[in-house]
Amino acid sequence: xxxxxxxxxxxxxxxxxxxxxxxxxxxxxxxxxxxxxxxxxxxxxxxxxxxxxxxxxxxxxxxxxxxxxxxxxxxxxxxxxxxxxxxxxxxxxxxxxxxxxxxxxxxxxxxxxxxxxxxxxxxxxxxxxxxxxxxxxxxxxxxxxxxxxxxxxxxxxxxxxxxxxxxxxxxxxxxxxxxxxxxxxxxxxxxxxxxxxxxxxxxxxxxxxxxxxxxxxxxxxxxxxxxxxxxxxxxxxxxxxxxxxxxxxxxxxxxxxxxxxxxxxxxxxxxxxxxxxxxxxxxxxxxxxxxxxxxxxxxxxxxxxxxxxxxxxxxxxxxxxxxxxxxxxxxxxxxxxxxxxxxxxxxxxxxxxxxxxxxxxxxxxxxxxxxxxxxxxxxxxxxxxxxxxxxxxxxxxxxxxxxxxxxxxxxxxx
Amino acid sequence: xxxxxxxxxxxxxxxxxxxxxxxxxxxxxxxxxxxxxxxxxxxxxxxxxxxxxxxxxxxxxxxxxxxxxxxxxxxxxxxxxxxxxxxxxxxxxxxxxxxxxxxxxxxxxxxxxxxxxxxxxxxxxxxxxxxxxxxxxxxxxxxxxxxxxxxxxxxxxxxxxxxxxxxxxxxxxxxxxxxxxxxxxxxxxxxxxxxxxxxxxxxxxxxxxxxxxxxxxxxxxxxxxxxxxxxxxxxxxxxxxxxxxxxxxxxxxxxxxxxxxxxxxxxxxxxxxxxxxxxxxxxxxxxxxxxxxxxxxxxxxxxxxxxxxxxxxxxxxxxxxxxxxxxxxxxxxxxxxxxxxxxxxxxxxxxxxxxxxxxxxxxxxxxxxxxxxxxxxxxxxxx
Numbered sequence: 001x002x003x004x005x006x007x008x009x010x011x012x013x014x015x016x017x018x019x020x021x022x023x024x025x026x027x028x029x030x031x032x033x034x035x036x037x038x039x040x041x042x043x044x045x046x047x048x049x050x051x052x053x054x055x056x057x058x059x060x061x062x063x064x065x066x067x068x069x070x071x072x073x074x075x076x077x078x079x080x081x082x083x084x085x086x087x088x089x090x091x092x093x094x095x096x097x098x099x100x101x102x103x104x105x106x107x108x109x110x111x112x113x114x115x116x117x118x119x120x121x122x123x124x125x126x127x128x129x130x131x132x133x134x135x136x137x138x139x140x141x142x143x144x145x146x147x148x149x150x151x152x153x154x155x156x157x158x159x160x161x162x163x164x165x166x167x168x169x170x171x172x173x174x175x176x177x178x179x180x181x182x183x184x185x186x187x188x189x190x191x192x193x194x195x196x197x198x199x200x201x202x203x204x205x206x207x208x209x210x211x212x213x214x215x216x217x218x219x220x221x222x223x224x225x226x227x228x229x230x231x232x233x234x235x236x237x238x239x240x241x242x243x244x245x246x247x248x249x250x251x252x253x254x255x256x257x258x259x260x261x262x263x264x265x266x267x268x269x270x271x272x273x274x275x276x277x278x279x280x281x282x283x284x285x286x287x288x289x290x291x292x293x294x295x296x297x298x299x300x301x302x303x304x305x306x307x308x309x310x311x312x313x314x315x316x317x318x319x320x321x322x323x324x325x326x327x328x329x330x331x332x333x334x335x336x337x338x339x340x341x342x343x344x345x346x347x348x349x350x351x352x353x354x355x356x357x358x359x360x361x362x363x364x365x366x367x368x369x370x371x372x373x374x375x376x377x378x379x380x381x382x383x384x385x386x387x388x389x390x391x392x393x394x395x396x397x398x399x400x401x402x403x404x405x406x407x408x409x410x411x412x413x414x
Numbered sequence: 415x416x417x418x419x420x421x422x423x424x425x426x427x428x429x430x431x432x433x434x435x436x437x438x439x440x441x442x443x444x445x446x447x448x449x450x451x452x453x454x455x456x457x458x459x460x461x462x463x464x465x466x467x468x469x470x471x472x473x474x475x476x477x478x479x480x481x482x483x484x485x486x487x488x489x490x491x492x493x494x495x496x497x498x499x500x501x502x503x504x505x506x507x508x509x510x511x512x513x514x515x516x517x518x519x520x521x522x523x524x525x526x527x528x529x530x531x532x533x534x535x536x537x538x539x540x541x542x543x544x545x546x547x548x549x550x551x552x553x554x555x556x557x558x559x560x561x562x563x564x565x566x567x568x569x570x571x572x573x574x575x576x577x578x579x580x581x582x583x584x585x586x587x588x589x590x591x592x593x594x595x596x597x598x599x600x601x602x603x604x605x606x607x608x609x610x611x612x613x614x615x616x617x618x619x620x621x622x623x624x625x626x627x628x629x630x631x632x633x634x635x636x637x638x639x640x641x642x643x644x645x646x647x648x649x650x651x652x653x654x655x656x657x658x659x660x661x662x663x664x665x666x667x668x669x670x671x672x673x674x675x676x677x678x679x680x681x682x683x684x685x686x687x688x689x690x691x692x693x694x695x696x697x698x699x700x701x702x703x704x705x706x707x708x709x710x711x712x713x714x715x716x717x718x719x720x721x722x723x724x725x726x727x728x729x730x731x732x733x734x735x736x737x738x739x740x741x742x743x744x745x746x747x748x749x750x751x752x753x754x755x756x757x758x759x760x761x762x763x764x765x766x767x768x769x770x771x772x773x774x775x776x777x778x779x780x781x782x783x784x785x786x787x788x789x790x791x792x793x794x795x796x797x
Contacts, residue, residue, distance in 0.1 A: 046563070046565070046566070047563065047565030047566065047569070048565075051564075051565035051568065051569075052563055052564050052565040053564075054564060054626060054629070055593065055629050058593075087563070087564075091625060091626075094625070094626050094629075095624070095625060095626065095627060180430070180435055180470070181434070181435050181436075181437060182431070182434035182435040183430065185434060186430060186434070210438065236619065237625075241478070242474060242477070242478060242620075243437060243474075243477050243478065244478060246437070246438050246477075
């Protein structure tokens with residue numbers, strides 16, 4: 001929970017003190033003064049940082065790899081203007097030691113300013129997670145011109161569906177781990193208001209989670225349209241599931257090819273998808289839709305969180321930059337059994353998941369194949385990587401069908 | 415970098431109205447949801463305890479867990495001792511509703527003199543499989559589990575272990591920190607009904623009391639495993655006296671002796687337990703105020719438990735049934751966990767007396783039903 005009191009103590013305004021005499025104990029309640037304080041304001045601690053430093057000896061996540069006692073001591077004194085603290089940012093990583101094989105990030109941002117105030121920890125975490133991208137020296141390219149995509153139509157006999165997703169955050173409102181109920185509702189209001197202005201094949205309807213029937217909800221989950229009720233401790237420990245299902249919902253266009261999730265792990269997740277292998281059309285709709293939504297919120301005086309250092313700002317550091325995951329469900333019965341499969345994917349900068357999404361297993365030989373990278377390359381570049389890579393995989397599959405041999409491609413060069 | 419900070423420093427932080435912050439409690443069935451109005455929320459939202467605990471911290475668990483149509487949960491927690499004062503307007507009516515009409519002006523009596531218990535050493539061991547008394551204690555000056563920092567939690571652990579290490583005689587024992595325990599040791603303790611669960615209940619998780627698990631958590635028990643202390647689970651300390659069979663008197667003796675000794679040890683170190691004459695011992699959940707005491711037995715009552723009047727009898731005796739796995743579990747093969755329903759407004763001796771007398775009667779009824787006799791003539795009056 002936010003250490004609101006400590007933040008207020010450090011504000012420059014006077015704090016009104018309301019004394020209540022209780023039975024047998026001296027207590028004082030303080031009137032909260034919700035004034036803005038500068039980023040990096042001092043937070044009062046009762047214990048020295050060394051007594052508060054988490055025990056990370058059994059941990060395997062990016063936060064644990066980089067949070068030294070010295071960095072902890074430096075940052076634990078600080079809070080963002082919204083009162084978000086280091087302890088809150090790292091709570092998910094402390095509570096979830098991780099897996100020997102899967103290295104999770106282990107921390108989240110509570111607001112846009114987290115990436116500045118806690119840069120001493122987040123920058124090395126970002127660098128590790130994003131393959132050496134150095135936020136202190138590099139800039140991130142944004143490119144949503146889908147006309148640049150080459151040959152984005154896959155063989156439908158192998159590719160069952162194509163999908164591109166990203167996230168967007170509304171500047172000025174706290175992110176899901178830290179937002180208040182009212183802020184979350186404001187996000188919902190701003191986005192739903194904008195989406196109501198979409199026209200043509202993008203016109204659609206909003207379904208609030210609080211009013212959806214269980215049946216509607218299950219149908220949407222089965223269609224791969226809806227987000228999970230939060231059960232993963234990685235998410236619940238960061239506080240992003242508070243007040244569920246208040247102000248959560250899904251918007252989709254009438255043809256169910258353009259979807260927006262509201263207030264799940266991020267303010268918004270934007271998804272373009274369809275059955276079959278026409279990634280080009282999926283990406284076209286993705287870019288058009290995104291730009292249109294951006295235009296509509298800007299009309300009302302809002303904007304997305306973005307900067308040239310980190311690209312689009314999202315809750316999890318792993319989703320910075322483009323926040324983009326472009327993927328297909330593809331059937332590769334022969335290739336998936338080939339011992340070189342993993343190496344091929346690695347060199348193509350692709351990742352495999354089960355068809356239920358992250359942390360699920362594949363069903364039969366159908367895999368979810370998507371880009372590994374998020375930050376340091378543009379949207380066009382990443383989708384191109386997926387297009388080229390999946391075409392290569394299908395080519396391998398076809399070769400194996402004919403009894404021909406396949407080659408491991410050279411490691412990907414940008 | 416500086417330019418970015420300047421830009422962000424100019425951001426207008428949106429602080430929205432209390433109406434926009436008020437939780438949607440339309441689907442909810444818990445004490446907090448029954449009591450919390452918009453006006454109350456608006457007023458309480460502007461306060462924080464000296465430790466920075468706010469109304470949202472108090473009610474989060476109740477907002478996230480709408481409750482059950484049959485089981486009325488409390489729906490709020492305290493983050494520190496001062497919560498019960500600073501958020502009085504919310505907590506007093508909840509306490510009154512949960513604790514049988516206990517008023518904000520009522521005084522609670524504490525009685526830990528085991529000599530005042532009559533009988534209790536002769537519950538039939540053919541029916542009563544085990545006897546147990548538990549309570550909780552909080553260490554004054556430290557925040558409670560929903561709000562404490564890692565440093566505070568470790569401070570509670572250190573202080574408690576120091577005190578417990580100086581117990582002697584049949585209370586002499588050892589501390590097992592959860593993070594150093596082997597999986598095998600841990601499972602053994604769970605199977606013996608000694609250890610607390612890894613937190614999985616959303617009621618607990620949503621309040622934040624499981625943060626940093628298993629840091630600062632552990633179990634201390636004496637060599638004979640009849641006196642146990644849980645450190646930093648739902649409360650700072652949970653103190654448990656237990657043994658097989660039906661000698662509740664012995665269990666309660668040990669309970670009182672052990673508790674009193676621990677309290678003395680803490681006082682020697684310049685601290686004390688959170689206590690006041692209105693609320694008694696102060697614990698995390700408002701349902702555990704007063705004595706924080708649950709005295710119970712595992713008792714075999716397969717016939718009685720199927721009887722139409724079973725619930726009525728329990729109600730009149732001021733007793734509560736649970737499964738043998740603890741709260742929110744089901745009974746196994748006619749064996750129930752029967753304990754006192756009350757916590758506040760009765761002393762420790764009074765509550766254990768109710769359990770002793772009540773269980774004696776239940777066993778008597780069970781024996782009658784075994785013989786095919788009626789129990790109508792021994793139906794108890796409402797206590």
